[in-house]
Amino acid sequence: MLRNRDNAYGLIAILFHWTIAALFVGQILLGLATQWVASLALQFTLIQWHKSFGFLILGLAALRLFWALASRRPARPRDFSRTEWLAAKLVQASLYVLMLAVPLAGWALVSTSTLGVPTFAFNMFVIPHLPLARSEAAEHFWRDVHEWLAYGTALVAAGHMLAALRHHFWLGDGILKRMLQPGAESPNRGTVKGQKAAGR
Numbered sequence: 001m002l003r004n005r006d007n008a009y010g011l012i013a014i015l016f017h018w019t020i021a022a023l024f025v026g027q028i029l030l031g032l033a034t035q036w037v038a039s040l041a042l043q044f045t046l047i048q049w050h051k052s053f054g055f056l057i058l059g060l061a062a063l064r065l066f067w068a069l070a071s072r073r074p075a076r077p078r079d080f081s082r083t084e085w086l087a088a089k090l091v092q093a094s095l096y097v098l099m100l101a102v103p104l105a106g107w108a109l110v111s112t113s114t115l116g117v118p119t120f121a122f123n124m125f126v127i128p129h130l131p132l133a134r135s136e137a138a139e140h141f142w143r144d145v146h147e148w149l150a151y152g153t154a155l156v157a158a159g160h161m162l163a164a165l166r167h168h169f170w171l172g173d174g175i176l177k178r179m180l181q182p183g184a185e186s187p188n189r190g191t192v193k194g195q196k197a198a199g200r
């Protein structure tokens with residue numbers, strides 16, 4: 001099952017979710033590592049990998065957003081209150097925005113840097129800089145924006161993850177399973193849509 005259904009995620013949405021989640025965690029660690037290493041040569045290499053993966057995340061996040069907008073949204077499980085569901089959807093919407101905003105801010109950072117170091121994406125081709133004026137003040141500004149957005153995303157994603165784990169282990173509903181197995185519905189409780197269809 002490739003596409004989402006009324007009550008379930010399809011394989012493509014699931015692959016996007018876990019690929020970007022894994023890349024995102026790796027990218028935070030790589031970003032921190034670039035600040036910890038002492039050797040300048042190693043730092044240069046790590047920054048090039050960090051930029052390459054950032055562009056990969058940006059591309060995947062744009063495709064994912066396009067796919068999500070063109071897909072059905074799996075329905076609200078029956079045991080989710082309207083408020084909890086709205087909160088979950090707001091968090092997910094903000095993650096969509098942040099997945100794009102963090103790498104875009106990184107792109108603005110390298111584009112405004114007075115060092116003007118090119119980005120060699122995966123050592124294969126050069127990604128052009130954005131047409132922004134270079135200055136130390138602009139570079140400083142975009143570095144702060146990039147860092148704070150990255151930490152903000154980590155915080156929002158951690159809340160999102162804890163909520164998913166709470167539902168799985170504490171409430172025992174099928175919400176996490178929906179994101180692990182294509183076509184899996186919330187098995188214990190069904191969805192609001194299913195309830196309406198059954199006339200309950």
Ligand code: HEM
Pocket residue numbers: 013017020021022024068074092093095096099153157160161164165175176177178179
């Ligand atoms: C271990 C970590 C994570 C877990 C356990 C997790 C779990 C889940 C689950 C269960 C859903 C589906 C909710 C539903 O059925 O409606 C979901 C959706 C989503 N997650 Fe995660 N997630 C994790 C990490 C992340 C990260 C790091 C990001 C982004 C940086 C992310 C972004 C999203 C988005 C945008 C959706 C909405 C998908 C859609 O409906 O189009 N998640 N997540």
